[in-house]
Amino acid sequence: xxxxxxxxxxxxxxxxxxxxxxxxxxxxxxxxxxxxxxxxxxxxxxxxxxxxxxxxxxxxxxxxxxxxxxxxxxxxxxxxxxxxxxxxxxxxxxxxxxxxxxxxxxxxxxxxxxxxxxxxxxxxxxxxxxxxxxxxxxxxxxxxxxxxxxxxxxxxxxxxxxxxxxxxxxxxxxxxxxxxxxxxxxxxxxxxxxxxxxxx
Amino acid sequence: xxxxxxxxxxxxxxxxxxxxxxxxxxxxxxxxxxxxxxxxxxxxxxxxxxxxxxxxxxxxxxxxxxxxxxxxxxxxxxxxxxxxxxxxxxxx
Numbered sequence: 121x122x123x124x125x126x127x128x129x130x131x132x133x134x135x136x137x138x139x140x141x142x143x144x145x146x147x148x149x150x151x152x153x154x155x156x157x158x159x160x161x162x163x164x165x166x167x168x169x170x171x172x173x174x175x176x177x178x179x180x181x182x183x184x185x186x187x188x189x190x191x192x193x194x195x196x197x198x199x200x201x202x203x204x205x206x207x208x209x210x211x212x213x214x215x216x217x218x219x220x221x222x223x224x225x226x227x228x229x230x231x232x233x234x235x236x237x238x239x240x241x242x243x244x245x246x247x248x249x250x251x252x253x254x255x256x257x258x259x260x261x262x263x264x265x266x267x268x269x270x271x272x273x274x275x276x277x278x279x280x281x282x283x284x285x286x287x288x289x290x291x292x293x294x295x296x297x298x299x300x301x302x303x304x305x306x307x308x309x310x311x312x313x314x315x316x317x318x319x320x
Numbered sequence: 321x322x323x324x325x326x327x328x329x330x331x332x333x334x335x336x337x338x339x340x341x342x343x344x345x346x347x348x349x350x351x352x353x354x355x356x357x358x359x360x361x362x363x364x365x366x367x368x369x370x371x372x373x374x375x376x377x378x379x380x381x382x383x384x385x386x387x388x389x390x391x392x393x394x395x396x397x398x399x400x401x402x403x404x405x406x407x408x409x410x411x412x
Contacts, residue, residue: 168403190327205381206327206401259332274328275335276379 131155132241132301138319142309145316150249153305153312154320156242156293159216166207166231177225178211182218193270195287202272202285207231210272210283210295212242241301243308246291249315254292256311258282264289280304321394326401327381335379341365342372342386368392374402 131137133155141149166174175186184194184201186209193202198214211218219235226233245253251262257277261267264286272285280303283295296304309317321333341364347356365371373387384402389395 190329206383208381259334274380274382275331279379281379 129157129238131157132298133243133305136302136306136309141316141318143313143316145318148316149247149318150315151245151247151253151312151317152320153308153317154244154246155305156244158212158214158242159237160211160213160218161236161240161242161295162211162219162222163234163236164209164211164222164226164231165234167229168207170230171207174207174209174226174231177222177230178209181221181225182211182213184211187270191271191273193272193285195270195285195293200270200285200287200293202270202283204272204274204283210285212293212295239298240295241298241305243294243296243301243305244287244291245294245308245312246288247315247317248290249312250290250292253308253311253315254284257308258284262292277304277307321396323375323377323385323387323396324399325377325380325383325385326399327383328377331377331380335377336385337376337378339374339376339384342374370397375399 164174164178175188178184178186178201182199182201184196184199186192186194186201191203199212201209201211203209219233222233254262258275260273260275267273267286269286272283274283276282280296280300285293287293322330323333323336324330343365344360346360347353369390369392371389371391373389375385375387377383377385385399386402387399388397390397
């Protein structure tokens with residue numbers, strides 16, 4: 121029997137991914153851009169009325185205490201989760217295989233599980249000017265009181281749908297369609313030039 | 321124009337898609353009542369003032385919303401989920 125190999129994931133950003141400092145960085149780098157490459161990106165959806173049950177299941181499987189409420193989220197080390205629509209959640213893990221852990225836990229009566237690990241690209245923007253650069257892209261309020269730590273937002277940039285989670289006071293994780301990721305990445309690099317950026 | 325999505329909070333109108341008049345009553349699919357179908361397809365109140373509308377937050381949480389908009393001032397008077405059921409706490 122043939123040996124089973126996990127397919128090696130290639131980054132869609134690769135031809136445009138240039139580690140190092142770029143743009144106007146003579147006075148310092150104000151934004152750090154990186155691709156996160158998590159092993160698992162899942163979309164979980166609850167049937168109407170089953171939202172709290174699904175939040176409990178997410179807690180049992182991941183150990184994350186997901187707050188109830190619109191856009192509520194939590195991020196801790198290797199794992200993160202946030203609500204992005206009514207009854208729908210994105211769950212991320214650095215490791216592969218989280219879908220299997222959920223498969224037995226989410227019964228058809230509660231909701232559905234969609235594995236988007238190969239369908240989304242995760243980009244992290246961090247630094248003192250992260251809010252500034254994000255505000256040029258998305259028409260939402262990035263100030264900490266309006267967009268608290270761990271929270272998630274669904275919005276779009278020029279019709280490229282994006283899910284954004286705040287994972288630090290000056291750090292955001294952006295999930296975009298893999299097929300649009302390179303174009304989005306190039307735009308993000310251009311937008312970061314004025315403040316000086318480093319690709320890690 | 322800002323529309324306050326019950327899930328996402330206030331967002332620019334560019335994130336939303338208009339899905340038509342919210343006053344329409346779709347006949348049962350098997351209905352043979354041509355007057356009812358005609359009214360569903362063609363009859364519109366076209367008011368100068370408050371208007372019931374269906375919008376989708378297509379560039380955000382993708383929820384369908386029931387919106388009351390003033391057609392003269394474009395003021396959004398109310399928004400709610402078009403389909404009840406999801407008991408998610410509203411942000412605003």
